[in-house]
Amino acid sequence: MARIFFDHISTSPLDPRVFEAMRPYFLEVYGNPSSHIHDQGQAALKAVDAARAEVASLLNAGPGEIVFTSGATESNNLAVKGAAEAAGRKGGHIVVSDVEHFSVLNALIPLRNRGVEVTTVPVDSDGKVDPGDVAGAIRSDTMLVSVMQANSEIGTIQPVAEIGRIARERGVLFHTDATASAGHIPLDVRTIGADLVTLSAHNFYGPKGAGALFVREGVALVSQIDGGFQERGFRAGTENVPGIVGMGAAAGIAKREMGEWDFRLRRLGKRLWEGIAASVDHLHFTGHPSDRLPGHVSFWVEYAEGESLLLFLNVNGIMAASGSACSSNLRGHDEEDLVASPVLRAIGVPSDICTGSITFSLGKGNTEAEVDEVVSVLPGIVKRLWEMSPTYLDYQKQKAQGGA
Amino acid sequence: MAGGPYTAKVMDHFMNPRNVGEIENADGVGEVGNPACGDMMRLYLKVEEGKIVDAKFRTFGCGAAIASSSMLTEMIKGKTLEEARAITNQQVAEALDGLPPVKIHCSVMAEQAVKAALDDYVKKNPG
Numbered sequence: 001m002a003r004i005f006f007d008h009i010s011t012s013p014l015d016p017r018v019f020e021a022m023r024p025y026f027l028e029v030y031g032n033p034s035s036h037i038h039d040q041g042q043a044a045l046k047a048v049d050a051a052r053a054e055v056a057s058l059l060n061a062g063p064g065e066i067v068f069t070s071g072a073t074e075s076n077n078l079a080v081k082g083a084a085e086a087a088g089r090k091g092g093h094i095v096v097s098d099v100e101h102f103s104v105l106n107a108l109i110p111l112r113n114r115g116v117e118v119t120t121v122p123v124d125s126d127g128k129v130d131p132g133d134v135a136g137a138i139r140s141d142t143m144l145v146s147v148m149q150a151n152s153e154i155g156t157i158q159p160v161a162e163i164g165r166i167a168r169e170r171g172v173l174f175h176t177d178a179t180a181s182a183g184h185i186p187l188d189v190r191t192i193g194a195d196l197v198t199l200s201a202h203n204f205y206g207p208k209g210a211g212a213l214f215v216r217e218g219v220a221l222v223s224q225i226d227g228g229f230q231e232r233g234f235r236a237g238t239e240n241v242p243g244i245v246g247m248g249a250a251a252g253i254a255k256r257e258m259g260e261w262d263f264r265l266r267r268l269g270k271r272l273w274e275g276i277a278a279s280v281d282h283l284h285f286t287g288h289p290s291d292r293l294p295g296h297v298s299f300w301v302e303y304a305e306g307e308s309l310l311l312f313l314n315v316n317g318i319m320a321a322s323g324s325a326c327s328s329n330l331r332g333h334d335e336e337d338l339v340a341s342p343v344l345r346a347i348g349v350p351s352d353i354c355t356g357s358i359t360f361s362l363g364k365g366n367t368e369a370e371v372d373e374v375v376s377v378l379p380g381i382v383k384r385l386w387e388m389s390p391t392y393l394d395y396q397k398q399k400a401q402g403g404a
Numbered sequence: 405m406a407g408g409p410y411t412a413k414v415m416d417h418f419m420n421p422r423n424v425g426e427i428e429n430a431d432g433v434g435e436v437g438n439p440a441c442g443d444m445m446r447l448y449l450k451v452e453e454g455k456i457v458d459a460k461f462r463t464f465g466c467g468a469a470i471a472s473s474s475m476l477t478e479m480i481k482g483k484t485l486e487e488a489r490a491i492t493n494q495q496v497a498e499a500l501d502g503l504p505p506v507k508i509h510c511s512v513m514a515e516q517a518v519k520a521a522l523d524d525y526v527k528k529n530p531g
């Protein structure tokens with residue numbers, strides 16, 4: 001049975017060309033870039049610098065503005081905590097959206113404990129932030145605005161250029177978390193006026209454990225890891241050379257091929273969207289209908305629980321994601337670790353229904369045949385779950401009584 | 405087949421749940437919800453001479469909830485009312501070869517559903 005991977009928001013498969021680029025940096029070039037007096041160190045340093053230039057070029061940034069990290073979580077922590085700490089005053093204020101990733105929202109907790117105030121701007125039912133709300137939330141002591149470029153769960157793309165312009169006018173730093181979007185949609189740090197941008201390599205066919213933070217020249221940050229002077233002092237610790245090389249290769253490929261991927265994925269996404277809209281009743285799409293990530297289709301189905309949908313899909317060879325509480329943290333300790341998706345709550349989906357949410361996120365390797373397979377399998381799975389569901393039974397009885 | 409975090413037994417009962425449905429004019433009906441995740445189980449019992457002769461369920465919930473419901477109906481069929489009332493969620497979980505710690509509460513839903521259905525039976529058949 002063919003296995004269909006429709007969960008590219010969780011991670012994407014490594015591009016074999018990226019793997020080839022990384023390969024020499026395990027056994028042949030093992031030097032430490034800090035020891036660049038000798039040949040091994042020099043070769044490693046050269047590779048890291050080349051990767052830095054490729055990542056910078058993906059964002060239209062300068063190579064000196066890229067700080068390599070272990071991934072998006074670290075980058076978000078460095079951006080949010082680093083900027084707040086560098087502002088150096090007591091208290092202060094940060095503006096974020098309601099749909100940020102946990103690595104932004106939870107990074108705010110220790111800041112709050114130190115007296116930083118946070119304003120969370122809401123999103124509309126399509127998951128969009130209103131830039132006017134951001135403008136209204138900025139105060140004289142605001143240090144940072146953080147709004148993601150696109151949300152992985154519902155796919156909505158935020159008006160980051162407008163938000164960046166507002167932040168700039170008010171003299172406030174602007175951070176955007178581009179984990180879900182970088183490498184998939186254009187991201188030009190000059191046009192969006194961003195001061196800080198989070199990137200994750202494994203979300204655009206690069207390796208896991210490699211990420212970056214764009215830090216605009218002149219922006220001050222307090223490093224969150226104490227140690228040596230790697231990465232201009234923003235990030236101590238010996239560089240993950242193979243990971244960085246892989247990230248550079250992935251960025252180069254994305255820059256060249258993004259347009260082609262976008263074209264294909266939009267077509268596949270549309271086919272999937274229309275296919276399931278026509279074949280599954282009681283289905284509600286989430287996120288913005290057009291301003292969304294390419295190849296991203298998210299929805300919830302009444303009377304069908306998300307984890308059960310995922311399990312049945314997997315049994316049918318289809319791998320997807322759910323914002324369901326039931327499937328949220330299966331390795332947790334107890335039921336306290338189960339939480340329905342805050343993103344779905346933010347867009348106003350009732351929480352007992354949040355359970356049915358599914359995200360299909362396609363990647364460059366997916367095909368039309370796979371889309372058609374999913375469209376043909378999903379209705380049967382939903383029907384099976386409905387037949388087991390007491391609430392669906394009640395609904396049908398009501399409908400029958402209503403004489404429909 | 406084991407599925408993700410679940411045992412092969414859980415997956416079997418999830419994929420091929422026993423006793424899904426409802427019983428017309430059931431002698432006892434129990435419905436319980438799971439506040440942790442908004443899930444729900446409804447259990448129907450047919451009782452003859454102090455014994456459960458048939459049990460059916462409908463559940464809206466995760467894989468563990470559906471498997472627990474299915475396993476529970478198998479366990480209570482043929483049992484006396486007292487025996488059925490004594491069944492614990494632990495026994496249901498054990499019969500499924502275990503559940504992940506976060507999913508234990510889904511088997512609690514099954515235990516509570518029997519108790520609710522038996523209470524309903526007692527209410528309908530006082531004395």
Ligand code: FES
Nearest residue numbers: 326441465466510
């Ligand atoms: S019923 Fe929701 S986690 Fe099991």
